Amino acid sequence: MSSGNGAAGTTDSEAQSGLPMRAGTDSAVQSELAPPKNASKTGRNQEPVKVVAQQSEARLVDTAVVLRGRTEAAxxxxxxxxxxxxxxxxxxxxxxxxxxxxxxxxxDPGTRMATLADARARLAEASARVPEARARQDEAQARLDEAKINNNAALKLSQGGYATETRVATTQAGVRAGEAAVQAAKSGLESARAGIQSAEAGVAAVEREIEQLTITAPFDGLLETDTAEFGSLMQANGPAGGHCATIIQLDPLKLVGYVPETEVNKIVIGANAGARLAAGGEAVTGQVTFISRSADVKTRTFRIEIQVPNTDLRLRDGQTAEILIASDGAKAHLLPQSALTLNDEGKLGVRIVDTNSLAQFRAVKLLRDTPKGVLLTGLAQSATVIVIGQEYVIDDVEVAVTLSEIAQ
Known part of the structure; x- marks a missing residue:
């Protein structure tokens, strides 16, 4: 708060108002705005303090979350x-x-082609074993059928007294042997088929390794490094890691920033966003594609990503940018920056004139600065805001208002 005496008070008023003072009118303005000599700091003045005020109406303005970020390859x-x-x-x-x-x-394929030929030969050999195993199974099944017929005949003869128990036991043993032979033949056939699968897997493994001899680009992009030199040895598990090249995708590009927890709920997926690059001041636009659900442990901020087109690749990975993300509109007053003041507690605000023509302090929140003034929230829909002379009054001091003709 400025003291209300002498030229110092006039200088504060000039600085707050931002309006030029003519040399011939300094003493007149000083006399008009200076509090009366018999004014009390704790009560109402005997004479109203003359101030200049502006009648302000809140209007809906676009708000934006502003943060610093950087470009990042997609x-x-x-x-x-x-x-x-x-x-x-x-x-x-x-x-x-x-x-x-x-x-x-x-x-270089080396001996891999020979290994592939050997694997294919093993596959052919395994495939040839299947018909043989199937024939053995058919033969075992036929013998089992014959053994069952002999056993049935022996049982009938035994019932008529024409066959001994020894013969019946022999035919029954033949049936059991036939069943065992069939089971063994089935196992042999399954083993032959498993041999085919194993041989096929061996062929596929060698073919896959041969395919891996040609290393290709996983997506459209830009080579960030040279590819491996001719004659160099690449080892998948070696100390060099078998590095062939580094590729980056720059179209589309990502803008990455970190939003404080007080602002993160103002941003939604798909929100329009813009940015101005620190180098050259180039402006870009895009949309929010990602909002982190987990805050950074140290900074308590949330990562956001914005996708922007970069068809001509003029934007680079890692450039610093000032990002503005559109959010829901808010009611705000457009006032001269000179109207801002601080109360005894150091809070930012303005002084208004109430219905009883008394000055009152109202804390405000600064949305953003504009060429025409500052956008403030925290006031009623309609307010009479002191724009010149607010430093000469305190709460409940009676004022005589002259309305400013400054258009909003």
């Missing part, structure tokens, strides 16, 4: 080798655009 992948071998392809240089499926590195 995807970045280190393309690695899945098998070992020497590079036999000519390297591609960084900065080159590649398409999905394009060859990046080619490895």
């Amino acid at each position: 995807r970045q992948v280190d393309v690695m080798a899945e098998t070992s071998g020497k590079v036999v392809s000519v390297p591609l240089r960084k900065g080159r655009m590649v398409t999905k499926g394009q060859e990046l590195c080619k490895l």
Whole structure:
């Protein structure tokens, strides 16, 4: 709070109002706004303090969450080798655009083709065992059927007294032997079929390893590094990790920022957003695609992502940007910045004139600054706000108001 005496008070008023004071009118304005000599600081003045006020109406304004962030590639992948071998392809240089499926590195097959031929031969051998096993099963089944017929005949003859018990026991043993032979033949057939599956798996494994000799781009993107040099040894589990190249996708690009917990509920998926890059001041627009549900443990902020188009690749990964995210509108007053003041507790606010022509302090919240003034919330729909002379009055001081003609 400024003291209300002398030229110092006038200087504070000028600074607060932001209006130029003509040299010939300094003493007149000072005399008009200075409190009367018999004014009391704790009660009403005997004469009203003359102030300039502005009749303000709240209007619905767009609000925005403002934060600092950075650009980030939509995807970045280190393309690695899945098998070992020497590079036999000519390297591609960084900065080159590649398409999905394009060859990046080619490895020497070595003895893998011979291994594939051996695996296919084993598959053919296993396949040939199946008909033989099936024939053995059919033969065992036929013998079992014959043994059952002999056993039935022996039982009938035994009932008529024409066959001995020894013969019956022999035919029954033949049936049991036939059943065992059938079971063994079935097991042999299943083993032959399992041999085929094992051989097929061996062929597939070798074919897969041969496919892995050609390392391709997983998506359309930009080479961030050179591909592996011709003649270099790549090992999938080696110390170098079998690194072929690094690819980044810059279209679309992501804007990444961290929102404080007091602002995160103002943002929704699909909200429009804009950003201005620190380098060059280029403006970009996009939409919110991700809002984290878990806050950063240290900063208590939530990660948000905004997708922006970057077809010409003019934006780079890692650039700093000031991000504005649209949120629901709010009722706010547009007032001169000079109307702002502080109370004895250091709270930001303005002084208004109530219905009894008394000055009152009202705390406000600053939404944002504009070329025409500041947007403030915390006041009633309609308010008479002191814009010149607020530093000369305190709560419950009677004022004489001159309305400002400044248009909002």
